[in-house]
Amino acid sequence: TDYKVSSIIYSPLFAFDDPTATQIPIPTTGNQDDFWSANVFNLPFPFCFYGTNYDNLLVGSNGVLKFGPLTELNALKGNFCIYDMQNVSIPSAAFVIKNAIYGVYQDIDFGSGIGSVNYKVFDTYPNRTFVMNVSGVPQWPASQNGNNLQTTQIILYETTNIIDVLVKKRVPGIGNGSWPEGVLGIQNAAGNKAAWPGMPGSPAGMPNRNTGTWSVLGTASSPSEAY
Numbered sequence: 001t002d003y004k005v006s007s008i009i010y011s012p013l014f015a016f017d018d019p020t021a022t023q024i025p026i027p028t029t030g031n032q033d034d035f036w037s038a039n040v041f042n043l044p045f046p047f048c049f050y051g052t053n054y055d056n057l058l059v060g061s062n063g064v065l066k067f068g069p070l071t072e073l074n075a076l077k078g079n080f081c082i083y084d085m086q087n088v089s090i091p092s093a094a095f096v097i098k099n100a101i102y103g104v105y106q107d108i109d110f111g112s113g114i115g116s117v118n119y120k121v122f123d124t125y126p127n128r129t130f131v132m133n134v135s136g137v138p139q140w141p142a143s144q145n146g147n148n149l150q151t152t153q154i155i156l157y158e159t160t161n162i163i164d165v166l167v168k169k170r171v172p173g174i175g176n177g178s179w180p181e182g183v184l185g186i187q188n189a190a191g192n193k194a195a196w197p198g199m200p201g202s203p204a205g206m207p208n209r210n211t212g213t214w215s216v217l218g219t220a221s222s223p224s225e226a227y
Contacts, residue, residue, distance in 0.1 A: 001051040003163075003186065003195035005202060010226040012166055014122060016135040016151055021118035024059060026111055031080050033111035033140065035061050038078045040070065044121055045128050045158040049099070050188040061110045061117055063134050063182075065101040065154055068189070083107040083140065084179040089211045090187045091194035099189035103154040103165040104209075106182035107173060108134065112142030115149060128158040139173035139180070148173070166226045172213040184209035184227070197227050 026032050037059040046053040047067075054067040060081040066073070082096045085105065097105070110117055115136035122129045132154045139148050151168040165184055172180035185196030198208030207214065207225075218224045 002193065005185075005195050005197050005199060005206075005227050007197070007203070007206060008164065008226045010166060010168075010224045012153065012168075014120075014129070014131045014133075014153065014155070016133045016153060016168065017116060017118070018120055018133075021120035021131075021133070024061060024110070024117045024119075026113065027078070031111075033061070033109050034081045034083045034107075036066075036076050036079055036081045037061075040073045040077055041119065043130060043156075045125070047130075047156050047158070048161040049186075050193060057130075059117065059119055059132055060097070060105075062105055062108055063103060063117075063150070063152060064097055064105045065103070065132055065156075066097060067099050085181060085183065085211055086179075087181055087211060090183060090185055090196060091191055093191035095187060095191055098187050098191045101154055101156075101163060101165070101186050102183045103132070104134075104150070104152050104167060104170050104182045104184045106150065106170070107140045107179050108137045108150055109140040109142035110137055112138060114138055114142060115151075126159045130156040139171070147171075164226065166224070167216045168224045169218040170214075170216045172215065180213050181211050182214070183211040197225075 043055045058066045119132040134152045136149045153166040155164040187194040196210045
């Protein structure tokens with residue numbers, strides 16, 4: 001029903017680009033940049049998120065996982081996944097996507113065909129994991145250079161209902177002055193509860209990863225992060 005955030009060692013257990021993972025296909029018509037997966041993914045295990053068990057979720061091409069009733073997810077699937085969080089911080093009822101995991105939610109341009117957004121279930125009962133990856137995807141517009149590729153991972157754990165988010169690299173959109181922000185965290189359906197690195201009560205020195213133009217470069221001076 002509630003969460004705290006802790007830093008963990010950045011040591012990926014799962015590949016960001018597993019060749020056997022399911023790739024989110026780029027739609028052949030309509031919006032080819034900002035979209036929800038064409039199908040609702042049925043989790044093989046129940047996952048408790050803010051006090052509600054879910055066995056369905058949607059994968060968004062902008063680095064977001066959304067839970068909800070099947071009727072809601074079916075209405076969203078294959079449709080537009082909003083890219084502009086309007087500089088709103090979580091928690092907020094005005095935030096554009098709620099009941100979701102943001103890992104990292106940002107305006108990436110998957111429609112370029114560079115990199116991948118993929119997901120897969122690993123392991124066996126009662127220790128299965130659902131892993132979603134954003135692997136080497138540019139910020140919008142995709143014409144930005146290769147130094148601006150984003151690589152992140154969300155992991156959901158069966159039984160414990162723990163969420164891990166790994167950030168290998170995240171940089172704001174250098175060619176996007178209108179909505180370069182990103183957010184790492186989670187938020188409930190009402191928009192009145194949220195958790196993020198640097199939230200009140202976090203350990204001293206933890207960086208703030210709420211909505212903003214922060215960077216994780218994956219270098220010695222700006223190392224990759226995991227929570």
